Amino acid sequence: MAVAPNPFQLPNITKFKIALCQLSVTSDKNQNLDRASRMIRFSVKQGSKLVVLPEMWNCPYSSDCFAKYAEDFDNRDASPTLSMLSEAACCHGITIIGGSLPEWDHGRLYNTCCIFGPDGKLKARHRKIHLFDIDIPGEISFKESDTFTAGDQPTIVDTEVGRIGIGICHDIRFPELAALYRKRGVDIICYPGAFNMSTGELLWELVQRARAIDNQLFVATCSPSRNSTGSYTTWGHSTLVGPSGEIIVTSGHEETTVIAEIDYSNIQLQRKSLPLDDQKREDIYKFIDVHELNP
Numbered sequence: 001m002a003v004a005p006n007p008f009q010l011p012n013i014t015k016f017k018i019a020l021c022q023l024s025v026t027s028d029k030n031q032n033l034d035r036a037s038r039m040i041r042f043s044v045k046q047g048s049k050l051v052v053l054p055e056m057w058n059c060p061y062s063s064d065c066f067a068k069y070a071e072d073f074d075n076r077d078a079s080p081t082l083s084m085l086s087e088a089a090c091c092h093g094i095t096i097i098g099g100s101l102p103e104w105d106h107g108r109l110y111n112t113c114c115i116f117g118p119d120g121k122l123k124a125r126h127r128k129i130h131l132f133d134i135d136i137p138g139e140i141s142f143k144e145s146d147t148f149t150a151g152d153q154p155t156i157v158d159t160e161v162g163r164i165g166i167g168i169c170h171d172i173r174f175p176e177l178a179a180l181y182r183k184r185g186v187d188i189i190c191y192p193g194a195f196n197m198s199t200g201e202l203l204w205e206l207v208q209r210a211r212a213i214d215n216q217l218f219v220a221t222c223s224p225s226r227n228s229t230g231s232y233t234t235w236g237h238s239t240l241v242g243p244s245g246e247i248i249v250t251s252g253h254e255e256t257t258v259i260a261e262i263d264y265s266n267i268q269l270q271r272k273s274l275p276l277d278d279q280k281r282e283d284i285y286k287f288i289d290v291h292e293l294n295p
């Protein structure tokens, strides 16, 4: 993985529009693909240069669906979803954070986010590092680790719209990952996610703002819209948070495309007026970046 220049350097484009496509996921994969493709087109018409899709958007978020809907990303003929994303990125000349999708690789299933550049090429793939296993009696019980294998790499990708760090949903709860991205010069962390009705209300906005404030960078999340008929009810509320923890834009739980402007100069401004990096007391505590020890 590339080592980012540190301190922060402004990327070529400093102001651009981001779109968060909070789409309604059905059990019909083709319909999901059509819907996503229409939302991407709409985002581009509104001037977006970066489009983010939700966690598990071509497939219902349900353990018995992941294997059925999974595609082999190394065999593009067998991956209608990646073909659509690649074509959309290329034909519109934009960067797409392709939400997350169930991926087959050598008999293993991953919850994977693919990132496409304006040339339509797959720039990176992030496999969810922290699988979501939860058991709150009487409320929610879900065990991603029954079906998925966890990824073992952070993902930083240099794009035309800045240096982007990727996490998937539960990955947002782990501040160490975001701190690593900050250390590597990331401008924005994108978390496709699908929080639920038990943890969403209390935590979804809180963790996004916390990751943004701790690291003085942008955080974007994108969720599927709420579908109360499935076994897992999604919280929704796709959001963009700025580097001082301010909510720039957010949605409700219905299907919608949220568009907002990102201005990276706010990162510099925030870090200048509140220089957390200089104030850090690494003589008392030290963040150990294991990737520096084992590059």
Ligand SMILES: O=C(O)CCC(=O)C(=O)O
Pocket (backbone or CB within 6 Å): 131, 132, 168, 169, 170, 171, 173, 193, 194, 195, 196, 199, 200, 203
């Ligand atoms: O961490 C949470 O509370 C929710 C995470 C989640 O829904 C997921 O990772 O899919």
